[in-house]
Amino acid sequence: MGTEEKVITRRDFVRGAVYTTLGTSVIGVPWQDGLSKTNSSLVTIVRNQNAMNSSRYVDIKTVEMMLKQTLLQFTGQRSTKDAWRSLIKSNDIVGLVPTEHLNPTHDEVVEAVTKSLRSAGISKRQIKEVQGWSGDPKNCSALIALPALKAHQQTGIGTVLKNYIMFSGNPERYHKSGSSRLGEIWNLPSVKGKTKLVLVDALYPLCDKGPQPDPRYKWAYHGLIAGSDPVAVETVGVKIIMEKRKALRGEDWPLSPPPVCVEAADRIHGLGTSKMANIRIKKSGWTQDSLV
């Protein structure tokens, strides 16, 4: 009995005992207090109600403006060129990592980022899309994560931490109970330390039934969410989704299964903070139904 792997159940979540169990059984690493970062992490949310029209076609000019605002807000720089230069070196090979499939990142967001990088002096040759089975971050010195905001039926949330799942070479390992390990992918040698910006496409998020698209659960949030702390950005995304679900049902509607990957990425993999108290959210633009 003592050598059997402890099974995580709903009761562990209710008791707040999940991460002790995770650390010592599922992941095999003793949970250590203090791995969690205590400095606050900045997450920006820029929204513009003109980002999409009523038929949900994206206006690229508006997205470009939102991106510029995001960069300036996040970096504190005065121009996008300086903003990018504070994040990326002039000789970096930059890997863009959008969501390719099933509620994908809008092409306009990827296009806006590419155009913005080019305007900052990063050449076309230096910019690569590295998502999917053929993507390999090994040859990139900088990564920009560009996931689309969505819930996920197997992992609770399928946005930031799951964005790099294909880099593992074994995505199946990270579904079901393995989703608590998603953070370890970010510590792989080909990935570790390379992510300069996480920019979440929250123009038209999905709050249930992901990854399969279900328009009943999509809504026009018209937002871009950004930060350098992937866990903090994910936490804010989870909060937005949870608030939308509550608004839809008129009562609490928790993500099921619970997004165990988020706090695990904080307390076990040391990737960032999952505590809202340690996250500074800077919002700008359209304020209606901001949900945070």
Next chain:
Amino acid sequence: MLLTKKNVLAVKRFMIFAVFLQAFLLMQSKDATANMGESMINPLLKVGLWSRAETVQNITDQNIFQYMNGAGEVYLGYRFDYLDVYKYKGAGLPEILVEIYWMKSSDDAFGLLSMDWGGEPVIFNESLDSQPSPAIAPASRALYGAGLLRIWSENVYVRILVEHETAESKKVVLSLGKAITRNRIVTPQPKLLNLLSSYVNPGWKLRSDRIAYFRSYLVLNTIYFLSFKNILKLNLSTEAVFAPYERTTDQKDNRRVQFLLIKYETAAQAQSALASFCRTYLEENNKKTVSGMMVDTPLFYQIEEGWVGFRLTGRYLSLVLNSQEKSEGLLILNQIQSNIPKMEIDDGN
């Protein structure tokens, strides 16, 4: 013709040949008929301003993850056979995606629809689409919302999706749904649901819009998370229904009891599943539970979220997952007991 010995032999040979030819042709037509049920769903090539290619994309359990990533687990969690995918395009128009999921049984197709009863009910054929009453789950066989039409039709589950909905695209989506379901047989909801009661007196009503029928713990976890492991030993041979009950007596009383009913292939499997559940979910009570466990006696334990109770009746395991009062949980748990023997007789057990 003269009846010579030679001629008689030729006639005999011809008759033998004719018999074999007839048998051969009969076999061919049977094969065609056997396949006809499946090949009869041949979505329209052209509808409104949209048209599709003649070829169909066929998805099996071997490539379902390439097609839809982790979402494939949901379909494999029911008895999935294969998926036919059709894409409709029109100049300057949003694409319409038609997915026809062929399942092993009508119950599995129903289960997929039951994962979410949201949407506007659509009736394609008044006389065919009515459910023999009383139906425990909603009677809808097709639900539409925001550009997505979902249909349960015999052993087929259909999704027809247009992401940029317009009045015209809605008409087309509904036309496609109607055409796909034409001439298909109306099958009843899974028999297991007949064990439930819409009302449990005093004061409890079934939230029929939250009933879900399933076979997989992964599907259960999308509805009500229990564990990352399969602690109830669900598999493709089991049937389960999740059915929340709510108070009816006071609008301000928002208490809810989550009821879970599982039918296993054998009583031994049900006992093994219960032992697994007690070992992992009620581990602090495990010794007491195992030693106290008798067939067909309800047992209750108090945990963080209220009371958990269960009752094992042959191959049926009923569970109440969180009731505020033990007595309420017992009331819900007992509701099916009188129906089980009758169902077992009906099943020939």
